[in-house]
Amino acid sequence: MKTQRRNFIQKAGIIAASTAFLPNALWSATRRKKEKLGVALVGLGYYSTDLLASALQLTQHCALKGIVTGSPEKIPVWQQKYGIADKNVYDYKNFDSIANNPDIDVVYVVLPPSMHAEYTIRAAKAGKHVWCEKPMAPSVAACQSMIKACDSNKVKLAIGYRCQHDPNIQAYMKVGRERPFGKILMVNSAAGYFDGRTDHWKQSKALGGGAMGDMGVYALQGARLATGEEPISVLAQSYTTRPKVYDEVEETMMFQLEFPSGARAACQTSFGIPMNYLKISYEKGWLQMEPQSAYSGNKGVMSDGALIDYPIENQQAKQMDEDAVAILNNKDLLVPGQEGLRDIRVVEAIYKSAEKNCAINV
Numbered sequence: 001m002k003t004q005r006r007n008f009i010q011k012a013g014i015i016a017a018s019t020a021f022l023p024n025a026l027w028s029a030t031r032r033k034k035e036k037l038g039v040a041l042v043g044l045g046y047y048s049t050d051l052l053a054s055a056l057q058l059t060q061h062c063a064l065k066g067i068v069t070g071s072p073e074k075i076p077v078w079q080q081k082y083g084i085a086d087k088n089v090y091d092y093k094n095f096d097s098i099a100n101n102p103d104i105d106v107v108y109v110v111l112p113p114s115m116h117a118e119y120t121i122r123a124a125k126a127g128k129h130v131w132c133e134k135p136m137a138p139s140v141a142a143c144q145s146m147i148k149a150c151d152s153n154k155v156k157l158a159i160g161y162r163c164q165h166d167p168n169i170q171a172y173m174k175v176g177r178e179r180p181f182g183k184i185l186m187v188n189s190a191a192g193y194f195d196g197r198t199d200h201w202k203q204s205k206a207l208g209g210g211a212m213g214d215m216g217v218y219a220l221q222g223a224r225l226a227t228g229e230e231p232i233s234v235l236a237q238s239y240t241t242r243p244k245v246y247d248e249v250e251e252t253m254m255f256q257l258e259f260p261s262g263a264r265a266a267c268q269t270s271f272g273i274p275m276n277y278l279k280i281s282y283e284k285g286w287l288q289m290e291p292q293s294a295y296s297g298n299k300g301v302m303s304d305g306a307l308i309d310y311p312i313e314n315q316q317a318k319q320m321d322e323d324a325v326a327i328l329n330n331k332d333l334l335v336p337g338q339e340g341l342r343d344i345r346v347v348e349a350i351y352k353s354a355e356k357n358c359a360i361n362v
């Protein structure tokens, strides 16, 4: 296994790709005045509670300093667990006064997608950098307004695409760019899980639910990152096996993408079927990742036997540290708002295609 991996590393020069984003390397070379950015989490649901708060404890350049919540019962639990000061606790009404709080440098929006634009724009107006969870927003117009607000308030906007910080994902992106196996002919990309909930925002159109925005963006990212291209046309179809639960949004979406090079992708996403893989067929070989978008354990193999299997301690900690280093050094973010917008442009076309039952140009 080690020899195979070395072969692949030598062939594809992956070491350069995977270490280019290590926060330690960047940080030691570019140390600046503030050592750690104070982060406030907005929305204390599953992702904040189970993943981000603990990941923040593992970062070198971030500190969990604030919370913004509409659930008063959560406040003492979070304060006790993470030592959050009273003055750094906000609700959705007094949130804008965060502008006067020097402890908070970054607002991380971890709310249902329909609320991302409002809280991103309010945070930007308060002069705070923004990290916003995926999907960036339900519409292209909302994404553009978020980018504009951050630009005009001179703050940075990162989208929480943790996978792009994972060296395993960076490895197949590099193969996509360098094409050691020739042209890409076909990509198969899937991301989904079984969601047994019946009254969550993921089943609500108004709150930005639906499998496409939630998990479909991973299937879409798989195809976009594997090819390094933007789709020029889409053809999509949705269906549901639980019409009483999924009466507003799709349970499953299947979508085909056509890329400028001629490569095609067949993608799927679902809240009814667990799936997590990426298969890329080149003229002279193939690359498979399974899983392709998990929190840990993303790994792949190529037709010559070379492996993609890099250890990563904590994706979210790496993501937040790398974003923090970019902010501290006023450098470009790895996954800026523009990247979230690129996905939503395609997502809008996918919905239009499924509704009109025809191919749509992006």
Ligand code: NAD
Pocket (backbone or CB within 6 Å): 043, 044, 045, 046, 047, 048, 070, 071, 110, 111, 112, 113, 133, 134, 135, 160, 161, 162, 201, 207, 214
């Ligand atoms: P969740 O339902 O567990 O949490 C949402 C939070 O928003 C809750 O604390 C809830 O109280 C709050 N909220 C405020 N107003 C609300 C309203 N009107 N309706 C519903 N909730 C409201 O959701 P989650 O799984 O934590 O997801 C939050 C965001 O994080 C989403 O954008 C999701 O896509 C994203 N997410 C990203 C990842 C990832 O791997 N990057 C993983 C999970 C979730």
